[in-house]
Amino acid sequence: MKHAGNYNKNSWGFHPSKSSTEKQLPSVLVLGAGIAGVVAARILHDTGFDVTVLEARTRLGGRIWTIDDFGVPVDMGASWIHGTKGNPLTRWCESLGIRLKRFPAKMPYFFERGQGIGFFRIARKAHRGLTKFILQYFRLLLRCNSPTRSLRNTDYSISDIFDPLIHDLSLPALDRRMILWLRSLQEAINGAPANEIGMSELEIPNLFSLNAVPFTGFARLIEDAVLGLNVILNCEVEKVLWKGGKVKVLTSKGIFKADAVIVTFPVGVLRSRRLIFEPPLPEEKIRTIESIPYGDNAVLDKVAIRYGSPLCPANWEQFARLPELKNDSTLFTLWTNMHSVTGMPVYVGYFAGTNGAYIDCNYREESILNEAMEKLKNMLNQDLPDVLSWKVTRWLSDPWTLGSYSFESTESTELDRIELSRPVAKKLYFAGEATHPEHYGTVHGALLSGQEAAVALHRHHCCDHFSSPAAPWMR
Ligand SMILES: Cc1cc2nc3c(=O)[nH]c(=O)nc-3n(C[C@H](O)[C@H](O)[C@H](O)COP(=O)(O)OP(=O)(O)OC[C@H]3O[C@@H](n4cnc5c(N)ncnc54)[C@H](O)[C@@H]3O)c2cc1C
Known part of the structure; x- marks a missing residue:
């Protein structure tokens, strides 16, 4: 599924234009088309990386799921912008002209x-x-x-x-x-x-913190982020082979190869036996994946x-x-x-x-x-x-989520999330709500994690001159 849009008018990249970088930038596979994945993919794509997004579902958005079955948009996953002040989602909505409603206005x-x-x-x-x-x-x-x-x-x-x-x-x-x-x-x-x-x-x-909802539902943001991206839907990732030259990703739609991958899967999926990393991830990463609290x-x-x-x-x-x-x-x-x-x-x-x-x-x-x-x-x-x-909804039985989102237990600390987000061998990058040390369990936390994975990959593979992308919430 190729989304061709007028994205050039609104580049989100790290550089003012693609021509400003003379390097041949590496290819990247982004695993998962939730908010973290599409944000990371869009930033890197607009910077000049060769990006493909692989998504198991037949729809975009992951835990953002705006249905229109009722003739009006209704969010079955995330629905609230938690804390509108200073929230990147507020600025992004403003840039698209999406009205927000403080909701609920009363107890x-x-x-x-x-x-x-x-x-x-x-x-x-x-x-x-x-x-x-x-x-x-x-x-x-x-x-x-x-x-x-x-x-x-x-x-x-x-x-x-x-x-x-x-x-x-x-x-x-x-x-x-x-x-x-x-x-x-x-x-x-x-x-x-x-x-x-x-x-x-x-x-x-x-x-009872102050929250707001976008009148369009959250899907409008996903639609904006995927403009110009190459997204392959209905494509389940089964194996990630990451030693040697390129990373090979084995999926239900064949084998994909790239210089680096960004994994944005929910913790439930990372823990499940359906997804295999070969060789296995470093011990510390496995321990963290097992220990991050995620409702199962x-x-x-x-x-x-x-x-x-x-x-x-x-x-x-x-x-x-x-x-x-x-x-x-x-x-x-x-x-x-x-x-x-x-x-x-x-x-x-x-x-x-x-x-x-x-x-x-x-x-x-x-x-x-x-x-x-x-x-x-x-x-x-x-x-x-x-x-x-x-x-x-059945987010727990859903094979692409296997739970709702991560939370903080008596045992866990910010350090676990920092460890979860740490890249491996400059080839495997990790994003997704659970990797954000402060705003885990939210859409804006997932967005920021996608942005941070893009920053890390850009630094390792291109340059570190511009560490803030020109995404709508940064303008
Ligand atoms: C019921 C509910 C209500 C919520 N309410 C709010 C709210 O009001 N406000 C808020 O800020 N947050 C809310 N959240 C949390 C928010 O939805 C998430 O934090 C955020 O959307 C996560 O984004 P993500 O990109 O990290 O993960 P995801 O959106 O889960 O994206 C990961 C993607 O990977 C795909 N995937 C998984 N496994 C594979 C595989 N093997 N191969 C290929 N693709 C795969 C998935 O299909 C998915 O599209 C809510 C969540 C739920 C479940």
Whole structure:
């Protein structure tokens, strides 16, 4: 699939123009057409490298997956720009004229047996539990500030904060359910089980951080990045032979050769036996791949449903239910109402954590839809209108993802991610969300990692005169 566009008008390369470099630049294979891959590929292509992108799916974008089945764009993978200020995605959207919507503009609306209650009212009612929660957070934070811990990791998981309070029978049931809801929110945000999520991931002021969504969905950025690139879809990479002269990549569509490759696969894929490096990667790299926390027993998944008529006012942009004190706390306790973004009654429900992982791997898609609708019906205490279209994700069973994204555990540190991104023999470069030491698990982190891999490859194989590409977010 060759995307020919007017890319020359808008070069992203390191040099003002290709003619400014007289060297014959090496050939590069970029493995994976997610945001990290297409960003790295576009920068190197516009600098004069001979670049080909190999992608297993029949579509671009990886964990960016904007569907148009509903007649409006809906993101089934990433949907939010996390923190618009200083974010490269904000500048990129601006350069393309994509409008952003601060979303959600308000705290979620809670439903208890069909009765709507605002977040602050329910938080006031649950004030004893929430006060204890804040105290518990700071108590553990003080204890884990020990000099033996390095960089981000902490001695405690978020379970150490939440679980004693959820089981504290001296607290009213409502307070405990509120704490359970907050815990389930953290499991969804991290796509991981609470007992594995490091306490550093819970930043109380950021619990409801300001996010924005692009009205076009994220796919518009991918479309912009691939202009002019040679992308081969439906091409599964099976083996990477990297000793000797050129790197040989064995795929479902034959053998490709290049001077260097950039690997952007998710950690789940790097760990799987489906992908072989020959000779094996250095021991330190293998250890890092094995140890970076990446939910393989938990997940973040979505069900998107377009109804024939609205379920609630468009300005209730998120609505939630407090889970009962039993085991379904991570299933459809939060819904996003996309009406104000899409202009249509489209609702996105989340299933996450270990229960979500079970459903992802064992349920049929219709059963997942039914489970979601049953929960929604009980929550709103009303019959639901006709479903016009729906879509379910299964990021854990998806062979090209095998999980949602990486997170920070009690054991991991920034050093693991730095090690993961380190090039091998000036031939194998690594990018992807999990390689970014600070912004892992996000689109902008993956973008920056793609840019950094391109910088490293450019330095090794061309020159180090220009270490910032002319990509739209750098202008
Ligand atoms: C449900 C969900 C919600 C999210 N929400 C947000 C959000 O709101 N905001 C945010 O910033 N981030 C969010 N993220 C995270 C964000 O989507 C990712 O961090 C980012 O898109 C990762 O990009 P990447 O290029 O590193 O990896 P990917 O997008 O996974 O790209 C890797 C590519 O490699 C391909 N591939 C894998 N194996 C092979 C193989 N053997 N051969 C060939 N190709 C292969 C894959 O198909 C894929 O296209 C979310 C993720 C999920 C799953």
